[in-house]
Amino acid sequence: MNFVSGFFSGFALTTSVLYITITVHRATRLEQRRQIREQVDQINWLAASAGAYDRRFFPEHKPRSLEEGKSLKEEQITIKDVLKHRWNQEIGKFARNAQGNRWESVKETACKGWNDMLHWVKKD
Structure with a gap:
């Protein structure tokens, strides 16, 4: 019976470690994706040349980090x-x-x- 209990406890430990590792890796990837999208939005908003000359063509869409009323804590996963x-x-x-x-x-x-x-x- 020692072999069976040792086998299953090793299996449980290994799968738990793998599951936690994959979950942490996925959370890190989601956070990096959110940060990259936010930076791209900021660069696009700052680089929009149409609004520099005529305010009618200024981009209406502001990056999420520049919007008032929303904090970054609310959007973070x-x-x-x-x-x-x-x-x-x-x-x-x-x-x-x-x-x-x-x-x-x-x-x-x-x-x-x-x-x-x-x-x-x-x-x-």
Whole structure:
């Protein structure tokens, strides 16, 4: 039984580390994407030459960082939000799976597995 528990605990540890690493990497990419878009908007707004001569042609669209009334904190996606979203997705999948299962077949499979394990341990 030590091999089985060691195997599954190692598997759980490895998958947890991979999941957290991928989630942090994704959150970092989203933050970088937001910052690059914001910088591109600022450069485009500053470089708009049409509005320099005639205010009627001045770009109406201002970059998000220059708009009044919105702070950068409201728009930032935090790792907490990403993790919360992922958690909700996983719980939703689990709930749909639990509702769609035939529990009698799960019970029969578990009983068959338990009996096979007992036969293997006893070496009948």
